[in-house]
Amino acid sequence: MRTILLVDDDPNILTLMSIHLTKAGYRVEKATNAESALTLIPRVWPNVVVVDVMMPGMDGFELTQKIQDEFDLPVILVTAKGLLEDKEKGFLAGSDDYVVKPFEPQELLFRIGAVLRRSAQPYEMRVQVGSLIIDRKRLEISNGVETKWLPLKEFELLALLASNPGVVFQRSVLMEKVWGYDYAGDEQTLSVHIKRLRERLMHFVPDVQIGTVRGVGYKLEPRI
Template sequence: MKILVVDDDIHILELVSIHLRQAGYTVVKAMNGLEALKVVDREWPDLAVVDVMMPGMDGYTLTKKLREDTEIPVLLLTAKGEMEDKERGFLAGSDDYLVKPFEPKELLFRIHAILRRYDKAVDRMIQVGPLLINRQSYEVVLGKKSLLLPLKEFELLSVLASRHSQVFTREVLVERVWGFDYEGDEQTLSVHIKRLRDKLEKLTNQVKIVTVRGVGYKLEVSE
């Protein structure tokens, strides 16, 4: 799991990052809202821990942007504990609210609870063009035709389909499908892409895996 930490206080930023890494999370950091939005486009984190009081774009505004443009859950950090501040945070779309100073264990408990809720709420069916991807049965269905894929090929297709037309770097795809600590040959991804591409071509010509040279791959849907 990858977590984005956003805070203009370098000490809080580093402290939170250390505890998250020790708990086994991958951490990406930003020191303001605009930088955070760029990181989201590049890294696609699973959750964002956002400080409320930041110059320029504050945490409430950043949360609204994240909720408008992504499905990334948000945990807000603030030095304020008044009810109106909490209400403003939830109205902006945050999933939880933690008041500073806080115990690192409580931060980890709350993050775990949010991720668990989102895992249960994840849509088990992905519709992309004419294809229906069933994430429970590992089937790809087109009308009366169905295709059963090996696990890694299915996970690869699911990641690409989760945001079709978005380019995923090779590094992100390897991390999503094989894990961030994968130490195998990078050629493995190319082999799986080729196999998956061949199978999709036999099923439909409306959904294609497109290579973006020097970057990675994206799923393209045509009418």
């Protein structure tokens, strides 16, 4: 299930958008300000963040920039400002799309779908962390000299960690993204897969490791 994070200081707008997105099959998370959104993102790891521009404190432009710098997630800006210079400012901040109020809920759904399709394309390309090369099309990993194939769930888990090197993924997020929102198993499954991955990577790519943040989750990072 795809997760959408809505960021808006107006609770009525949050409720309205949440209703339509939930009906469309998305899981919805909500934040009423930029600071809450930045705290929530590592916990839920949304597929798209929908951000209102005019918020007290940190505005949507600044939040978008921080999301791009820290998490590299797709952002759709929502604002009452439709001037060309405002749109330019939004795209320069790193937004993937720009919706001007008032808009029909269906328009937001169309735009979210388009952003998801675009953001899915790079996911099939190669990603490199240190000497570790992950080829998502071929479902294989390489160290530049030899190639290995991993069991599918191990590969999906490693590819997810490699999508944002150094960023901590909560255990619950990893379980949902790899095993599915309705997975009935326990977190021991994740622990076993992490252990196996560590054993496989230890000699294959000695400059890369899966780090543990106790009580939170895991991250893929250079070995110190």
